[in-house]
């Protein structure tokens with residue numbers, strides 16, 4: 001089916017000309033001549049892309065973009081701002097309002113078309129299963145799976161997102177991946193979500209008053225069919241790490257919204273993780289195949305057990321990010337961490353790089369790759385438990 005582009009401009013002549021040009025390229029066109037109608041059309045039709053004029057009489061394009069970005073349903077539709085203004089400040093305002101690209105009028109049709117194609121290509125790969133706009137309440141509690149490692153940068157977030165998508169693909173059940181790393185979470189960024197404030201609204205509430213409905217409103221739908229909950233992500237937002245009670249409420253309520261809740265807990269056992277550790281059903285510990293990495297992982301698993309986690313509920317995943325022969329093998333790692341390995345994810349540095357570059361997780365970027373196969377196996381063992 002042709003991809004749909006919503007064109008928003010108060011000038012009917014522009015609507016007609018640009019519309020015709022894009023129609024000739026095979027796109028399906030929808031048009032709105034003011035901001036109100038644009039927002040309604042975007043909500044109802046969920047176009048693949050929006051071309052948005054800035055200077056309109058009732059509501060400016062900036063305001064339209066801001067409103068589209070705050071609604072879960074429309075938050076991820078790519079927007080190209082399209083305006084006669086050409087000052088740097090205007091561009092900045094447009095980009096801050098949530099535009100993905102900015103073109104100044106008069107625009108060369110070729111330039112416009114190139115932008116349209118690039119943005120559509122970027123989102124197309126990620127489109128696998130149409131997500132529900134918001135997760136619905138489920139009758140029985142879902143399972144919470146915490147992903148963590150002994151130190152940072154080992155592949156926890158990649159594992160969380162790719163695993164979540166694979167579980168969704170295999171089960172078609174609801175899956176939420178939640179990043180519990182205020183100030184340093186990167187799941188939202190890696191998936192291309194432009195909402196740096198994350199759940200800051202929830203974290204500033206009285207913990208006892210947070211409801212599943214409040215969380216439902218903050219959860220973002222991703223094209224893959226999973227839902228995503230992101231923490232505030234500016235470095236200074238690390239201050240939210242002290243909002244323990246609020247995170248605890250969120251961790252307790254999330255299983256009311258999805259069959260599978262995957263938590264990115266980052267590295268080590270900070271106060272936040274320790275506070276919710278008993279509310280998490282099972283764990284996946286990421287380990288790298290180095291002597292020090294294995295030693296630190298053994299300490300992590302020991303400490304988790306000393307904090308009351310049942311050993312049987314901990315799985316270890318060997319994530320090997322580097323192609324080198326100087327590393328521990330499967331048996332060495334099991335021996336060093338004194339725990340069985342549930343899986344290995346082998347090195348795929350190019351795929352991993354590309355996945356972040358185009359905001360498309362590895363399993364979607366190359367569904368036939370060895371990496372996708374490894375994630376499928378891991379997801380099925382987790383589903384079967």
Ligand SMILES: Nc1ncnc2c1ncn2[C@@H]1O[C@H](COP(=O)(O)OP(=O)(O)OP(=O)(O)O)[C@@H](O)[C@H]1O
Pocket residue numbers: 149151152153154155156157158159184186266267319320321322345346347348349350352353356371
């Ligand atoms: N199988 C793989 N092969 C090669 N590189 C990988 C693989 N899986 C993930 N990576 C890359 O390793 C890096 C670290 O991964 P990721 O960001 O998921 O780790 P993290 O543990 O969440 O890090 P942080 O502590 O910064 O949150 C990323 O650049 C990611 O793309």
Ligand SMILES: [Mg+2]
Pocket residue numbers: 156157158185186187266
């Ligand atoms: Mg991470």
